[in-house]
Amino acid sequence: MVGKMRDSSASPNGSFTTAMTLNEEGLTYVPKRYILPPSLRPERTLCDTCLPVVDLSFLRHPLLRPQIIQEVHLACKELGFFQVVNHGIPLSVMKDAIDAASEFFDLPTEEKKHLLSSNVHEPIRYGTSLNHVKDKVHFWRDFLKHYANPISTWIDLWPSNPTCYKEKMGNYTKAAQKLQEELMEVIFESLGLNPSYLHEDIAEGSQVMAVNCYPACPEPDLTLGLPPHTDYGMLSIILQNYQGLQIMDRDEKWHAVPVIEGALVVQLGDHMEVLSNGRYKSVLHRAAVNSEKKRISIASLHSLALGKTVRPAPDLVNEQHILSYKEGSFSDFLDFISQKNIIEGKYIDKLKINS
Numbered sequence: 001m002v003g004k005m006r007d008s009s010a011s012p013n014g015s016f017t018t019a020m021t022l023n024e025e026g027l028t029y030v031p032k033r034y035i036l037p038p039s040l041r042p043e044r045t046l047c048d049t050c051l052p053v054v055d056l057s058f059l060r061h062p063l064l065r066p067q068i069i070q071e072v073h074l075a076c077k078e079l080g081f082f083q084v085v086n087h088g089i090p091l092s093v094m095k096d097a098i099d100a101a102s103e104f105f106d107l108p109t110e111e112k113k114h115l116l117s118s119n120v121h122e123p124i125r126y127g128t129s130l131n132h133v134k135d136k137v138h139f140w141r142d143f144l145k146h147y148a149n150p151i152s153t154w155i156d157l158w159p160s161n162p163t164c165y166k167e168k169m170g171n172y173t174k175a176a177q178k179l180q181e182e183l184m185e186v187i188f189e190s191l192g193l194n195p196s197y198l199h200e201d202i203a204e205g206s207q208v209m210a211v212n213c214y215p216a217c218p219e220p221d222l223t224l225g226l227p228p229h230t231d232y233g234m235l236s237i238i239l240q241n242y243q244g245l246q247i248m249d250r251d252e253k254w255h256a257v258p259v260i261e262g263a264l265v266v267q268l269g270d271h272m273e274v275l276s277n278g279r280y281k282s283v284l285h286r287a288a289v290n291s292e293k294k295r296i297s298i299a300s301l302h303s304l305a306l307g308k309t310v311r312p313a314p315d316l317v318n319e320q321h322i323l324s325y326k327e328g329s330f331s332d333f334l335d336f337i338s339q340k341n342i343i344e345g346k347y348i349d350k351l352k353i354n355s
Contacts, residue, residue, distance in 0.1 A: 016116065018128040019140045020105055023215035023294075030219040033138045042224060042288050046246065047253045052079065053263065057086035059186065073190035080268040080283030081247050083260060084183070089175040091262055096164075097172035098241050101296050103162040105142055105213040111161055115144065120338050123147040124157045130226075140289045141225040142213045148173045148300075149207035169209065176237050176300040177207055183235060183266060184302075191276055193313055201304050206233070206330050210299040214244060217289040225287035225295075231269035232333040232347055233303030234310070238265035240297040248284040256288075270333075270348040271303050274325040277312035282348055306331050325351050 052075040058064040075082035115126035118133040124146040129138040147154045159165045184202050185195035214225040245257040270282045311327035328351045336347050
C-alpha cells in the first residue's frame with residue numbers, strides 16, 4: 001500500500017512536475033522516483049573539520065600576499081575548495097541575487113514553462129532534477145541556467161518575470177565575473193605560473209549561472225538535491241543562503257560546507273585539473289536537502305569560451321609531471337552530457353590520458 005501511495009504523485013502521462021510543485025502540494029513522503037538506493041543516500045553524520053577560509057583583503061598587502069598564495073595552494077591541492085571573505089562583492093548585491101532567484105522559483109509553473117528545455121546546448125533553460133526527461137532517479141531541485149558573459153549578449157534572454165531579475169542577478173553576475181578574474185590570477189600564481197597567464201581568455205571566457213532551488217523535503221534522508229559530481233569548468237563561485245553543499249575530501253569523507261555571512265565558496269573544476277596537469281584536482285560535491293527550509297544556491301561556472309580548448313600549461317609538464325590530460329572545451333562537455341548525465345560518467349575521466 002505504501003508503494004502505491006508513493007507512486008500516486010508520479011506525473012500523469014509523463015507531464016512536467018517540479019520539486020517546488022510537490023512541496024506546495026504538502027506531501028508528507030518522497031515519491032518513489034526520488035528515492036535513492038541505500039548506498040547513494042546521504043549520511044546522517046559528516047566530518048566536522050575546519051574548512052579553509054581565505055581573506056582576500058590580505059592580497060593588497062605585499063608582506064601578506066605570499067601567505068595568502070600559500071593558503072590557496074594548500075586548499076587547492078588538498079581539497080580543491082575554499083571559501084573567500086572580503087572579496088569585494090557587497091552583501092546587498094548577494095542578497096538581491098538570492099531574492100531574485102527565490103522570486104523566480106516562487107512563480108507559478110505556467111509562468112516559467114516557456115523556458116523549459118532538456119537540451120543542454122540551450123543558452124537559457126529551466127528544468128527540474130538533472131534532466132527530467134532522461135533521469136531514472138529524480139533529484140529534489142528545480143533550476144534555471146543561463147549564459148552570462150558578456151552580459152550584454154545574453155541578458156535579453158534572461159527571465160523578464162520577476163521584473164527585478166535582470167537587474168539584481170545582473171549586478172551579482174558582473175561582480176562574480178570580476179572576482180573570478182582575480183581568483184584565477186591567485187590560483188595561477190599558486191601553481192607557479194605568471195598571474196596574467198591566459199588573461200584575455202579568462203576575461204572573455206564563458207560564464208554560466210546555475211541558479212538552483214532545493215525546496216523543503218519531507219524525507220531528506222532518502223534523496224539528494226544533486227548527486228556527487230564535479231563541475232566541468234576552471235572554477236565555480238557559489239553563493240548559498242542555507243547549508244546544504246557538501247564536499248568530499250581526498251580520503252573520501254564528506255564535509256558539510258558552513259554558511260558564513262558574506263563568504264563565497266570557490267570550487268575547482270575539471271578544466272582546472274587539466275590546466276594544472278593534475279597538480280590540483282576538481283572537487284567532488286553534492287547538494288543535500290532539508291525538511292525545514294527552501295535553499296537557494298547560485299553557482300557561477302567559469303571556463304574558457306565555448307569552443308576554446310583547455311590544455312595543461314606547458315610550464316607544468318616535465319619529466320616529473322608527464323603530460324596526463326587531453327585538451328577539452330566547454331563545447332566538448334556539453335556534447336558529453338548530452339549523451340550521459342553526471343551519474344553515468346565523469347567528464348574528467350574522458351580527458352585523462354591512458355584512463
